[in-house]
Amino acid sequence: MLLSKSCVYGLRASLYLSAKQDEYISIREISEKLDISFHFLTKILQQLTADGLMESYKGPNGGIRLSPKGRKATLLDIVIAIDGPELFTQCALGLPGCGSEDPCPLHESWLGTRTAISNMLEKTSLEEIAKEGKQNRFRISAGGTFNWS
């Protein structure tokens, strides 16, 4: 699996929030619309909040929203915040202390592929994805129940 479940949930929630304006959205709403366990999602979003990618507010009409930093963030930023940078720093075979000067048979191709994955996730910011998402009506929920407002 390329990304952990936590990471996928975090990405989908980020995409959900990117479609919204500046209001706080309750985690309950996100978890229901995207069909993700509420408590589990809460923990994941707490991480992103701690990382400064999101802002939260307690109480009635409270919830969570992307911070300014979060709106500019790319999917890669979200992935690294949740899964860590290992996917983009470690090698495919996981050999310790190895590198270009004493490479394994995969080295060259893996470096290229790794960069391709990174580039794909870094290409567009959440802000831009939201713009394209609204234009093209891309979906981010299973049932297609979600609507770009």
Added chain:
Amino acid sequence: MLLSKSCVYGLRASLYLSAKQDEYISIREISEKLDISFHFLTKILQQLTADGLMESYKGPNGGIRLSPKGRKATLLDIVIAIDGPELFTQCALGLPGCGSEDPCPLHESWLGTRTAISNMLEKTSLEEIAKEGKQNRFRISAGGTFNWS
């Protein structure tokens, strides 16, 4: 993590065997040279044997070796035998029943990246890797203790 530990171990053992001729190599030797738990590696190689990618022989001077099919196999074949095809069939966001006709924002880029990973692993057979490995003395063990015979 792109590949499971089982998968990485299986790949490294396959590379090890690709460097050898047709003799049976004991799993004990592989596990010691590549610093992988003997019993764990045994289970992984049993899978590859069941899949017809390797052949085993019991008793003194017994061991394991690549089958003719295994020598022609690519790294992708090994990966699919151990981790299954999901990495190359499923989408990045894991949304069920979703696809090109109703895509998520990642769809196009993910399809490309997924193909890039697949191509990287499919590019060369174990046979060819062994040839290049011997020429270039690529390494497949942590300490660099391994020698292409």
Added chain:
DNA sequence: TTATTTTAAGACAAAATAGTCTTAAATAAA
């Protein structure tokens, strides 16, 4: 035959990941 070497099979344990539940703290509204 008997002992030794090796893979096969599967029970078992440990660790990591995923998911649930309860309580506390902050905020708003009644």
Added chain:
DNA sequence: TTTATTTAAGACTATTTTGTCTTAAAATAA
């Protein structure tokens, strides 16, 4: 002030992955 709503924190459970151990079966050699 009291109650309701919401995130924060963390204990707890379940599942999957990873790793260990024991016994069986096959093959060889003494």
